[in-house]
Amino acid sequence: MAPTPQVYPPYPLTSCLKCGGRHSQPKICRGEGQYAENYNRRYSLCSACGEFVWYDPPTPITQIPPEVLQVISNLQKAKAAPGTVECANEGCVTAGNKRRDANKLCTRVGSGPLCKQCCVALGGCRVHAGAPGRFNQTAGPGVQPIVSGVPAAGSSLDVNPASISMHQLLMQYPTPSTQSAIPASLSTTSQASVESRPPPPKKSYARPFDEEGYGRLARVAQSQAHSERQSRAERHAKEKGIMEQRNNKQQVKIWFEASEKPKTLQVILPIYGVLVPLEHNSIMRLLGPSCQYLEVFTVFHLASEFVLQEVQVPIDTFAAVPVLLLKDGLKAECCLGLDEEMAKVLEESQHRFSQRELGKGKTLLSPHALEKRRMRSRSPTSSFSSLPLSSPSKASSSSFTISTRKKSSSTSPLTFPLAYVCEMKQGFERMLKLSNKTASSVESSFLFHWPRCKFVRSSYYKHQLVYKKAKDAGLLRRFIQAGRTEEGKWSVLVKAVDQLPADAEVLELSESSEEETEPRKSFQHASATAANMQAVPQPHIPDPSLANITYEVYEVRVEYFKIKDDLSDVYAWAENDIYRPAMVQNGPDAGSKKNVYKMLLSWNQRDSEDSLCVLKKVSLPRDWWVPAPSEDIAYLAEGMELWHSYVLMEQFATAVDKASVFSNEGFSLFTLPIKFAPTAFLSTDTGPLGLAQPFISGLYFTRKSLVEQNNDLAVDTLDAFSHFVFEITGGLKVVTEMQGKIAPEGSLVVFDSRTHTKTTDVEYTTIRRYSLGNRGDLGIDDFRREHQCCMACLTLGLKRVEDIGK
Structure with missing residues (x-):
């Protein structure tokens, strides 16, 4: 008998040489086909055209087991016989006492093909797949079933078909020469059969659900489901509260002593956009318990000044713009660093007023805009007062605000340039x-x-x-x-x-200086x-052809992502709370799940020049982020997964470089250079805006398009990265459905993908489980079933997918 070869040949094919399709994993032929010489040969099959590729020479007839030859011989005889073939079990008859027809394709080892009932009762074959059952046979005239070790009595016998050997089975169908040797006394015995026991009768009444031992599993399952729902709701409420506190953070700088630097506080506003100093113990502790008045730096449309008010009067705030407070009695020239902080506030306030001018009549709302709408007081106590600044102690106990602001007499637009x-x-x-x-x-x-x-x-x-x-x-x-x-x-x-x-x-x-000098x-x-004068660089005048392009100007806060050293989780952080302008071009490029907008944004706060980026907003209905508690968490989860893929892609590139050094054939022959685009999270003072990535030039691709173009090198690179992620995370995560662009130099730049993570492990029960398209265990099982290892996987030394996570 030929020795069983290893399943994997030295150099298996991954693509068909005839049509370019994908080949299946190598398999071993079991001799269940039409040709006996294919027994024990390794082969793979093209999924597109059905082309076979054999990796071993034909097996000699002398090395093929007899039972395999017998099965193939019986199959060929049955196919060659005209008409139908009767079941080899002579006792197999229909209700009309006629022999039942057999299936010609039955490969059950015996005297011939069997019908489905008889074959399944004996354990089934390649055609009749079934579990072992009870074999019912009624002996014909002159035929007595003989089973070794069982008395041939006329009583009903219960026989397990799995315990019947092939020799005993063949003895039930004797040849004509052996039938004459059977004594006549045995032919007159009663019929021997294997009777099937009737199923137990079904009960037609209901038992009490609280009966001892009855419904215990159902009660336990319901209790566990209820506790999981309750814990999930509590976790969502906690996460929502944390996100609201994160959005309601406000920076306050207080000067409370002369010739001293200010104290910077970070407070949580109970009402978004409204600061009441009296309600914050940290502010009142610095001002002192006897303090009743303070000065607030207020920026108006055309001017700015310090306004004296009581500590219980609300103050309007803006995100990323600190509130400057002076204790009553301090002079501005005695406050260290006050001028620098005032200049920063003025610079940030310019963008606020410009956005109001550009966005008149337009409202940019998010799903939580109504929750975060600012509450403004209209009580008469907040109006202007003529009380002099020098006598705050003689004021009444009612709240008031002192200001010298002059109202503009006219709001009609002016022509630029002005007249003088x-x-x-x-x-x-x-x-x-x-x-x-x-x-x-x-x-x-x-x-x-x-x-x-x-x-x-x-x-x-x-x-x-x-x-x-x-x-x-x-x-x-x-x-x-x-x-x-x-x-x-x-x-x-x-x-x-x-x-x-x-x-x-x-x-x-x-x-x-403007003093006149001697000419x-x-x-x-x-x-x-x-x-x-001629060397002075002229300002850039935009192309008139771009005049029809319209932009929406947003003030955004850019949050970047970082990952822990053990790769267990990702978190978002911001360099500072300063908002920066972003110009988003109207008219998106619609995708299947997201809308993509071109955008001008300073990617890093240190960069003074705007760079071309893309803004990604989810285009699916509001329910796309369910069961995430809010849209903030859903966007953060999607960005965290993209950033985690960015870090894993860098590790994959390092592993490829190491394999190229130690590989004799050069690992670069099996992969292409690949990288993942970085991702950041953008938010405004009203809620999340979307995800931002640098603009990438090149040809758009998906894995499906690469397969259709027969770009096997690119497909193998993406598959190897998915396999690499699955192994490095211990079977807890896999990245699939990658899409990106092919750069002019031929490298792959991935900007989007779908991630599936196990939800039963502690490390992966963070908010990242809410990422878009995360199917959890179902997605991982699909990857296990569909992935086919390529030469890149073998050269990297990756484990078999079936062995990962066990």
Whole structure:
């Protein structure tokens, strides 16, 4: 007999040589087909065209077991016989006492094919798969069933078919030469059969559910399900409360002593966007129990100042903008670091006011916007009062707010530029000193300095260039001193700048002072100044073809992800609570689960330039994140899983590099360079906005499209990464359904995938179980069943999928 070969050949095929389809795992032929020489040969089958590939030579007839040859011989004889074939069991008859037809394809070892009932009773075969049952046989004339070790009496016998050997079974069907040797006395005996016992009668009445021992398993299951639901509801409520506290955090800076640095506090607001100092013990402990008044730094649309108020008066707050408080009696010049903090608050407030101007008539709501809507007091105690600042102790006990704010007399829009040069100087000087000159920063600063003017990029850059030329030529001082007269109009300045010759003599003015200096009228200075004017970089004027593209401006908080050293969990963190502008292009690219928007965003707070990114919002109905307690947690869970895949992809690349060093054939022949795009979480003051990733250029791909294109190298790389993740996590997690883009240099950049994690393990019962498409154990079982190892898996030394997690 031929020795049984190993299941895996040295070099198994993964793709069909005929059609390019995927090949199955190598298997061993058991001799149940039409050709006996295929017995004990290793083969694989193409799932597309059905092409066989044999890895071993044909087996000699002398090395094939007799029972295999007998099965194939009986099968060929039965197929060659015309018409139907009777069941080999002579006692197998129908209700009309006729022989039952056999199945020609039956491979049961015996004198011939059997019918389904007889074959299943004996244990079944390749065609008749079934569990062993009871074999019923009625002996025909002149035939007596003989079973070794059982008396041949006429009584009913209970025989287990599994205990009957093949020799004993063949003795039940004697040949004609053996029938004549049977004594006549045996032919007159009563019929021997194996009777089946009748099933127990079903009870037609119901038993009490609380009876001892009855329904215990059902009661235990119901109790466990109830406790799980209760614990899940408690966990969801706890997570929701934590998320609400996270969104309601507010930073407060307090100056309570002269010549001392401020104390920075982080408090939780009971009502979103409203701070009442009296309700926070940490604030009152610094101010002192006898403190009744404090000064609040308040930013208005056109001005900012410190406002005196009582400690129980509510203060409007904005996310990522700290609240500046001064104890009553302290002077601003005695407070260390106050000017720097005021400048930061003013800079952040510019974006708030610019967003209000751009978003008039538009409301950006999230599923929790109604919960987080700010509550504003309309009581008359919050109105302005004329009580002098010097007498707070003589005030009444009612709450009041002291302010010298002047209401604007008109809110009608103005035309840019303004009529006079003196009205434009301060705005242009501050705009030219901007450190962050991105499109969103320029627009927000413009609306802060000229709030009643409409921002048009081409007009702004045109008049900014006029201002710079006039400043370099020394013309500004004359027009500014003219004030609001005919000689000080902006239109007159534009004409004067247009009339400047290219080699005109200019005056050297100091940028740090407006004092007039002695002019230098030498030809060398005039030439040098003209050269410097030509070397001044001109501002970028956007392409007019992009004028039809509209953007939505958001103030977002960027949270990045980090993973623990043991890879057990991922958490989100932010560099600071400062919000930054994000310009989201209208009109998304719709996907099956998410909508993708192009976006301009400063990816890192340290970067001054905006980069092209993508914003991903889930497009499925609201129920997509069920059973997550909130949309915040659902977005965080999706981002955490994508970041975990990013870290695992880096480990996979390291393992590939090591395998390439130790592999003689070069592991790079079996994989492509691959990486995962980083992910961040964006949120606004009203709720989550979505997930952000850098924009990736290249050809879009999915695993299905790669299979259709016969890109086996890319498919093997994705499959090897899924196998690698499944092994490194001990069978607790698998990453599938990856999609991304093929870079121009040929590498794979994955930006989305689906993750399945076991929910029964403590390490994987975090909020990441709410990630989109996580099917838990069902997804892992599908991967176990469908994955086929390739050369990349073998070269990496990965375990068999069946052996992982056991």
